[in-house]
Each structure stands twice: as C-alpha cells, then as structure tokens.
Amino acid sequence: QSALTQPPSASGSPGQSVTISCTGSISDVGGYDYVCWFRQYPGKAPQLLIYRVDQRPSGVPDRFSGSKSGNTASLTVSGLQGDDEADYYCNSYAGSDTWVFGGGTKLTVL
Amino acid sequence: VQLVESGGGVVQPGRSLRLSCAASEFAFSNHAVHWVRQVPGKGLEWLSLISYDGSDEYYADSVRGRFTVSRDDSENTVSLQMDGLRHDDTATYYCVRALFDFEPHYFDSWGPGTLVTVSS
Numbered sequence: 001q002s003a004l005t006q007p008p009s010a011s012g013s014p015g016q017s018v019t020i021s022c023t024g025s026i027s028d029v030g031g032y033d034y035v036c037w038f039r040q041y042p043g044k045a046p047q048l049l050i051y052r053v054d055q056r057p058s059g060v061p062d063r064f065s066g067s068k069s070g071n072t073a074s075l076t077v078s079g080l081q082g083d084d085e086a087d088y089y090c091n092s093y094a095g096s097d098t099w100v101f102g103g104g105t106k107l108t109v110l
Numbered sequence: 111v112q113l114v115e116s117g118g119g120v121v122q123p124g125r126s127l128r129l130s131c132a133a134s135e136f137a138f139s140n141h142a143v144h145w146v147r148q149v150p151g152k153g154l155e156w157l158s159l160i161s162y163d164g165s166d167e168y169y170a171d172s173v174r175g176r177f178t179v180s181r182d183d184s185e186n187t188v189s190l191q192m193d194g195l196r197h198d199d200t201a202t203y204y205c206v207r208a209l210f211d212f213e214p215h216y217f218d219s220w221g222p223g224t225l226v227t228v229s230s
Contacts (some may be wrong), residue, residue, distance in 0.1 A: 034218050044222075
C-alpha cells in the first residue's frame with residue numbers, strides 16, 4: 001500500500017492552467033478507473049472534485065478536469081483563481097478492498 | 111449530507127479509544143463508510159471501510175488487527191475502535207461517506223474530523 005506519487009508543489013498565475021500528476025502502478029491507477037481527486041483548504045476536510053477519473057460531482061466547476069493515461073492520472077485546473085490555492089490529493093482503488101492516496105500537491109496561485 | 115466525528119482526545123500509548131461518526135440527512139444504511147486519517151501537516155491515509163450493510167470490513171496494513179470498524183444503522187452511526195494506540199497514530203481522523211448507494215468507491219462527504227493525540 002505505497003502512496004501514489006504527486007509533485008509536492010505546483011503553481012500558476014491567475015487565468016492560467018495547471019496540471020497535477022498522480023503516478024501509481026498497474027495495481028492501482030493503471031488497473032482501475034476508480035480514481036478521484038480532492039481539494040483541501042488548511043484546517044478543513046477534503047472536498048471531492050473528480051471521481052471515476054474524469055467525472056465531476058454536481059457543484060464542481062468545469063474548470064476542474066481529470067484524465068488518465070497508463071499508470072498516471074492527472075488533474076487540470078483551468079482559469080486559475082485565487083481560491084484554487086490549496087492542497088490537492090489523488091486517490092485510487094488499489095485492489096483487495098484497499099484504497100491509496102497520493103502524497104498531496106500544494107498549489108500556489110502566483 | 112452531514113457527518114460528524116467525535117471521541118478524539120489525548121490517550122497514552124497502548125491504550126484504547128473509540129471514535130464515533132454520526133450521520134444525518136441521507137439514507138445512511140445504503141452507503142459504505144470509510145475512515146481516513148491525516149497526521150498534522152502531512153497527507154491523507156486510508157484506514158478502513160465498512161460496507162453499506164456492515165457485512166464486510168477492510169483495513170489498511172497499518173491498523174489491521176488493532177482497529178475495528180462497526181456500524182449501527184438504527185442510530186445512524188459508524189464507530190472505529192482503536193486499540194494498542196501508538197505515537198504514530200496521532201492524527202485527525204475523518205469518516206467519509208462513499209458516493210454511490212451500495213458501492214464502496216469514491217470519498218464523497220467528509221466529516222470535519224476529530225483529533226487523536228497519542229502521548230504519555
């Protein structure tokens with residue numbers, strides 16, 4: 001149950017797009033479409049942004065999009081805004097009824 | 111959808127603690143519930159899942175054999191019994207509802223978390 005690999009940090013200017021990667025293996029990200037993404041503000045609980053690789057729950061703006069290629073999933077945040085500054089986590093089903101999170105990426109809006 | 115954890119606090123190493131997660135405003139008995147924790151300043155760690163009907167329980171290697179999850183649908187609660195606590199169990203513990211009825215996947219609604227501190 002090793003954590004998925006995310007870059008520790010990412011940044012972009014307002015209006016730009018940023019993509020955060022989440023790399024696992026064939027045992028998790030590459031083997032299943034049960035990938036989701038979360039945003040977490042300091043001191044708050046995480047919020048689901050993307051599920052099933054690229055699906056958005058109701059209420060999540062379409063500025064947030066997800067994709068997957070092989071063992072790597074990606075979250076793209078378009079039209080960066082100040083309140084996008086937060087920590088972002090990926091998660092994947094890892095088989096045998098276990099789930100694994102990424103280490104998290106701190107997104108800074110310059 | 112609202113989930114609220116309780117039962118956190120300061121506990122000595124080796125002792126036990128029981129966390130509760132109270133749910134409201136949804137068909138609780140249709141949903142699986144996960145427990146996730148977060149060490150202060152660190153990332154998220156999946157700990158446990160209890161299926162929607164309570165028939166199945168699953169655990170991360172780090173807590174298997176020490177933590178036990180259960181649910182009481184009559185009270186709309188899920189509990190996490192934590193035994194043999196260690197210093198590295200210090201974290202904020204979240205209960206999380208699975209997104210879809212009867213399926214375990216996707217961490218939809220999160221409680222605000224309860225802090226557990228293991229310290230002598």
